[in-house]
Amino acid sequence: MRLSRKAAGFVAAATLFTVVVPAAAAVASPRSTCYGGRVCLYAGFDYNRGQIDHWRDFIKDDSDLSDNNWLNWDFSNSWHSMDNETSSVRNRVGCSVTLWQHAEFTGAHSTFTHNSNDGFLANNAIGNNRTSAIDIWCR
Ligand SMILES: [Ca+2]
Ligand SMILES: [Ca+2]
Numbered sequence: 001m002r003l004s005r006k007a008a009g010f011v012a013a014a015t016l017f018t019v020v021v022p023a024a025a026a027v028a029s030p031r032s033t034c035y036g037g038r039v040c041l042y043a044g045f046d047y048n049r050g051q052i053d054h055w056r057d058f059i060k061d062d063s064d065l066s067d068n069n070w071l072n073w074d075f076s077n078s079w080h081s082m083d084n085e086t087s088s089v090r091n092r093v094g095c096s097v098t099l100w101q102h103a104e105f106t107g108a109h110s111t112f113t114h115n116s117n118d119g120f121l122a123n124n125a126i127g128n129n130r131t132s133a134i135d136i137w138c139r
């Protein structure tokens with residue numbers, strides 16, 4: 001009796017887990033969405049539309065993106081370095097964010113206010129495929 005209740009509970013928990021995880025991944029497909037409280041960087045223009053969906057979100061500063069890899073659409077590791085590859089950005093983090101050309105927050109840079117989107121960094125000071133550090137002003 002006790003054993004079967006436990007077994008049933010385990011099955012229910014396992015079912016909940018398998019249902020929730022794929023749903024979260026599908027919703028998050030960062031091509032179209034960036035969660036509140038995060039800054040999302042994309043390897044392609046226009047938030048990767050029509051391109052390989054290499055992306056990553058941040059909740060705090062990162063002074064050197066050379067040790068960060070892009071994520072794939074399903075949150076798996078692309079094993080592809082983020083350094084000098086950012087082409088578009090969405091900011092939902094709650095404050096301004098500055099992208100920097102070089103590690104440790106130096107060189108050319110551009111600042112993006114909360115709730116802003118820029119699908120084309122080639123016409124910003126930071127430029128296309130140059131970002132090497134991200135400064136999140138509120139964290
Ligand atoms: Ca890093
Ligand atoms: Ca732009």
Ligand SMILES: [Ca+2]
Nearest residue numbers: 101130131132
């Ligand atoms: Ca750089």
